[in-house]
Amino acid sequence: MLKTISLFLVLMAVWLLLSGHYTPLITGFGVASCLLSALIAYRMDVIDHESHPIYLGPRIIFYWGWLFGEIFKANVDVAKCVLFPKQFLRPSLFTVTASQKSDLGRVIYANSITLTPGTVTVDLDDDQIMVHSLTEDSADGVKSGDMDRRVTQVMKET
């Protein structure tokens, strides 16, 4: 029930941010549609820890900040590689082991790998992640396990 209420609050916040029309009638429609959506989601029993991961809280925000720094560095690497392929282009395919226990943690990890240019998740089988990487540096970045540790930290206490 608590999750349904927080889902309603999130829907309401998004609605208020996106709408921009605050006359009583329109706002009333907004409240009504958010209530209806929350009610249907509650009746369908689709609200669980995966579809509504609010418990990740501030830790995931810090993780996003770190991830953005990595994305920036990786973009520069890939741009260099495109401009000077002879020097940097060293594609490789390898597997790493994800240390997260939950599916959500593995998805966050695999998606983070893909989001960082220069490394793409090709296959995710149980806890084995197959990664295709563009340069030697980007491959080493994944193999060092730094990202893996950080995602596990974000997922702890769940």
Added chain:
Amino acid sequence: MDLILDIATWVLLLAGSILLIITGFGLLRLPDLYTRIHAGGMADTLATFLIFVGLSLQSGLSLVSVKLLLVIVFIFFTSPTASYALAQAGFVAGLKPKLDGFGAREQPKEDA
């Protein structure tokens, strides 16, 4: 103040556009599907971010900026899924990546 904002917008938009040009260049230049996905990843991430932040500087503190930033968030959530779907489809269809030297020993054994 307006001048500073304009200059910042120009810098961000130009940087994003240059990244997009490099992306297009990479899509043509890199040898196979998997490496081209990496080039596409640049357009999905930093180029999008730079251009949208540049645009939101112009709209100031308003709901339009909020919408632009939400677009960035949604793109950052969905684009890795699309890249993964593409790479996975290529892999399942049995497309072998071109690997030169480095890491070639670790090729997957299964022949799809």
